[in-house]
Amino acid sequence: MVTVVEETPARLTAKPSWLLGQLAVHAHRLASDGFGEVGARGYHYRILAALDEFGVASQAELGRRCSMDRSDVVAAINELAEQGFVERTPDPDDRRRNMVTLTTAGARQLRRMDRALDKVQDDLLGPLPAEDRQTLTRLLTQLLTHHQRG
Amino acid sequence: MVTVVEETPARLTAKPSWLLGQLAVHAHRLASDGFGEVGARGYHYRILAALDEFGVASQAELGRRCSMDRSDVVAAINELAEQGFVERTPDPDDRRRNMVTLTTAGARQLRRMDRALDKVQDDLLGPLPAEDRQTLTRLLTQLLTHHQRG
DNA sequence: TCCTTTCGTTGGTGACTCCAACATTGGCGC
DNA sequence: GCGCCAATGTTGGAGTCACCAACGAAAGGA
Numbered sequence: 001m002v003t004v005v006e007e008t009p010a011r012l013t014a015k016p017s018w019l020l021g022q023l024a025v026h027a028h029r030l031a032s033d034g035f036g037e038v039g040a041r042g043y044h045y046r047i048l049a050a051l052d053e054f055g056v057a058s059q060a061e062l063g064r065r066c067s068m069d070r071s072d073v074v075a076a077i078n079e080l081a082e083q084g085f086v087e088r089t090p091d092p093d094d095r096r097r098n099m100v101t102l103t104t105a106g107a108r109q110l111r112r113m114d115r116a117l118d119k120v121q122d123d124l125l126g127p128l129p130a131e132d133r134q135t136l137t138r139l140l141t142q143l144l145t146h147h148q149r150g
Numbered sequence: 151m152v153t154v155v156e157e158t159p160a161r162l163t164a165k166p167s168w169l170l171g172q173l174a175v176h177a178h179r180l181a182s183d184g185f186g187e188v189g190a191r192g193y194h195y196r197i198l199a200a201l202d203e204f205g206v207a208s209q210a211e212l213g214r215r216c217s218m219d220r221s222d223v224v225a226a227i228n229e230l231a232e233q234g235f236v237e238r239t240p241d242p243d244d245r246r247r248n249m250v251t252l253t254t255a256g257a258r259q260l261r262r263m264d265r266a267l268d269k270v271q272d273d274l275l276g277p278l279p280a281e282d283r284q285t286l287t288r289l290l291t292q293l294l295t296h297h298q299r300g
Numbered sequence: 301t302c303c304t305t306t307c308g309t310t311g312g313t314g315a316c317t318c319c320a321a322c323a324t325t326g327g328c329g330c
Numbered sequence: 331g332c333g334c335c336a337a338t339g340t341t342g343g344a345g346t347c348a349c350c351a352a353c354g355a356a357a358g359g360a
Contacts, residue, residue: 021347025347025348028348029348058338058339059338059339060337060338060339070337070338070339071340071342071343072340073339074339074340074341094337094338095338096338096339097337097338097339098336098338098339123359
């Protein structure tokens, strides 16, 4: 066959939103593969990370910290609790709330996911020299903080 | 209430894959809003753009150019054809293939989506000086081409 | 002529994001 | 204390995007 390698439309490749989106797809695939090896997914990592860093929290709090919808937090915590990685107990001081606690098994799972994610970063930023990695991270951080505040 | 503004775990904000993913979410929301105003979505834009830039193509070709699965191309082209934006005719030289053609109505739709998407780029990169925008685009392009080749 | 590949198509899955509604509970003004 | 609004957890849905397995039809090479 005379199949030349097909090119992507310049209308797409020229747009930061396209580059961002496609690169996010690759990153998500890498992360999903890593998480999948320990039977987890992205939502689980966010919640375990928030619990490890800030301690016990309500579900609403976790949602705000992790940029997750309340209803998605419910599902994720159901799954994490089922595996014994978190515990959900009613808050005596506010009977609307649940207190979500990280278990030692949950902390172990978090460390496993951490290792997987570290590999992802290396793979993702592989071709970039250290200085460019830093620049990229700075620019992305700048943009993200702008878009979730202003 | 004493609700301090909740912080995002450093485990997340420190990771390029997180920054990339969250920023892609914002970009996708902006683009979806814009596309939604003309009754379209991302897949439609990709295909219209490829047809405009490279002319008539088979569905498999469109899939490769736009990083789409063959089956998703089918659905998108069904919708575009239903709205009269593309035409699907059998290829006489290869009876497996369909030849997909951009109509003038499709070209008009593409221009509408272009305008919407241009606004998205401005909104997305809003807080960045021109030089930083260029740097970011360069780094993202560099990474993306690496990840879809090597 | 076989064998492999490609193509379009169908039908389904999963992850992430987001929304509307509901009952329960808390906080606040009056 | 009463009434109203806000917050919380929960259920049940939706849409977008990415992806996979299988199939029949057709093309291409050995």
